[in-house]
Amino acid sequence: MTRAISLTKRKSDDAETSGDVEVFLLHITHPEMEETVRLSSDDTVRISHDPLLYATHSTWLTANPYADPYMFMPMTVDRPHDQKGVQASATLRMPNISAEMERILRSVRSRSTVDIAVVMASDPNYVQDQVLGLKLVDHLISATEISLSISRAWKGDEPWPSGRMTQFVLPGLHL
Secondary structure (H helix, E strand, O other): OOOOOOHHHHHHHHOOOOOOOEEEEEEEEOOOOOOOEEEEOOOOEEEEOOOOEEEEOOOOOOOOOOOOOEEEOOOEEEOOOOOOOOOOEEEEEEEOOOHHHHHHHHHOOOOOEEEEEEEEOOEEEEEEEEEEEEEEEEEEEOOOEEEEEEEOOOHHHOOOOOOOOOOOOOHHHOO
């Protein structure tokens, strides 16, 4: 699958050294959560001194980037692949810095929806690549790291058989 890549990104990739870095933006939603979780892999702008908070302001999936910034979380993201015949999947790894993070992950029983975008730090409003509609399918928690597996919804998760093919349910089959 071919994708349009901006000149800024191509220059950054071709340069021996570049001050511009790729930033991963994550947009996480869940029916049980009141607010959307917005995370960024880069500490682009300091938004608070006490407590010390960094964020990335981007218009991707938000109407007001200054009211709803993507909060910095030190993490690594394996880019979702787009190989033909294989469902898109990614892995997100972050340090286990709080018991609260573990409690939240273990308390959720249904899957969260995760949207991922790649932007450049110099222009966070221009999306280089995005994958929408991924699901949080698994998490591994160790003493030092939390690893989240994100993937497209697998067709094998659909209930089967979903119903019986009786004359009452499907009258068109029984003419």
